[in-house]
Amino acid sequence: MDTVRWAILGAGKIAHKFAQDIQQVPNARLVAVAARDKERARVFASQYQAPIACTYQELYAHPEVDAVYIATTHNFHLEQSLACIEAGKAVLCEKPITINHHQLGQLTAAARQRGVLLMEALWTWLLPAMQQAKAWVKEGRIGAIQTIHADFCYLMPYEPEGRLYNPQLAGGALLDLGIYPVAFTTYFMGGSPDTIRATAIMTDTGVDASTSMIFQYGAVPAFLYCSLAGRSKVQAVIMGENGHIVVPDFFKASKAFLYNAEGKETDRFDDGRSTLGYNYEIEEASRCFLEGRTESSQVPLDSSLAIQEILTTVRTQIGLKYPFE
């Protein structure tokens, strides 16, 4: 076996992006699409020449599916990931992988017990521009990290029932956008910050329209921001003692820029890709599956757990509790 037979669970926007990019991945093939509404699954599947269209329950039992990409709203991730794992299928689950770190502990235990691959779809970490930025840091090109700034705003119309503003669907800026600046910082600083300070503007529906955060790692602070109701540069800057790195549109980074202490550009990276960028995570998850591994070393569950703990702490500080928690 040299390609993994993938299914997509959920037929929303992100599922289409995944279906598009998997076409360019050598060790992966889309064979199935599952949706609550079988007709919707059929339309989706035929669009990408996937032979199987089915319901969630049928998917869990389907013998011709090796791995499942979970693309539903955050609130369903635990239940659906567990069902896949219990059926012995590898899981690549959209981020945030669960709603809180308690849920992730439960999920991780299930995956380990069953011996199947579980990976959070932190596609950003697998992008070449991110890896180049990390290589520059490791090579000492900017010296010791001094500060990190990252912000991700995406102006979304206020629809109280929609996915983004609905507390029943685990909405809000933090879990949808904020996870990117948090993941960016975690990628470079590792583990958990010593101190977290957060404040938010809440919507009438009781989720965060925007969240502002400071994470302190020893002497290094990270200043992070996300908003569904405002605008920002959408870039990340790693300031070092001898230079800095700018990653524009870091959540989908295709470029990275290196500057010296005088602020002059000294290097740049552009991956020149034609995909949206989801191909890298699909390839990594497929490689792990084919090698019989239960965890990716590039997106380890410990990192997912660290991010979950951070997000939970931030939510406690800003008073964001979901009705089903």
Next chain:
Amino acid sequence: MDTVRWAILGAGKIAHKFAQDIQQVPNARLVAVAARDKERARVFASQYQAPIACTYQELYAHPEVDAVYIATTHNFHLEQSLACIEAGKAVLCEKPITINHHQLGQLTAAARQRGVLLMEALWTWLLPAMQQAKAWVKEGRIGAIQTIHADFCYLMPYEPEGRLYNPQLAGGALLDLGIYPVAFTTYFMGGSPDTIRATAIMTDTGVDASTSMIFQYGAVPAFLYCSLAGRSKVQAVIMGENGHIVVPDFFKASKAFLYNAEGKETDRFDDGRSTLGYNYEIEEASRCFLEGRTESSQVPLDSSLAIQEILTTVRTQIGLKYPFE
């Protein structure tokens, strides 16, 4: 009378900068220098052709001095400003004007009762580049403000007895450097933020080596940072819905850059000055004095009070209390 007869109280580094720049101010003249050590005052005074060299006490009583610039460490500001005010002399006091807002309330009351000019030496607010940046905002060139970022780090050797690290001298990054990002934000957002979140790294001497802050004004967050022990870009960025403004070295701003929504530079300002930039505050304070005003409309005491309240809140959050408070 068309020029103000100025004295400098204190003979440190900042006093020299003031003495240098006052030479370029048409409505001001340096006539006196006062230091604890009279010989030190004499050397300083002769260097700038000031006829009077004296002690603090002699200065308060000197009939040929109209206005006093107070250039000592923060902890002495209240006592010395009060002495000048009681002697009927106008006061331009280095920032922070006092250690906390209680002290400033006391000082303001004294100045108002005596009817003399009192102004905080917030020279940054009077710089043409800052005023240009504010004009761009008012003209709608960047649309509504979305976020502010400002950081000021200045790597200083750790000297426990020195001014910067000594709690007896009201040391620490916040009052020395942090006041600039705080003042920058106050200049553009006005008044007091709705929410303040701060965290600090403390030195062994018990002052802050660095402080990280979020101020939330309605939906607009400001991310501020200062450090005596780290590095940063030392720039301020005002992000708007249709563009952004960058003010490099904003504490002494001589330039400002305007960018449109696509990130292209569309305007820039450079004051091309030959002074350090203190001339603008000296000119403004002198103009107020000559017009018989007791307060500057450009650096009003209410703004100084707002900054004092912010700094006090931040200090409470980071646990920075001075031994004499």
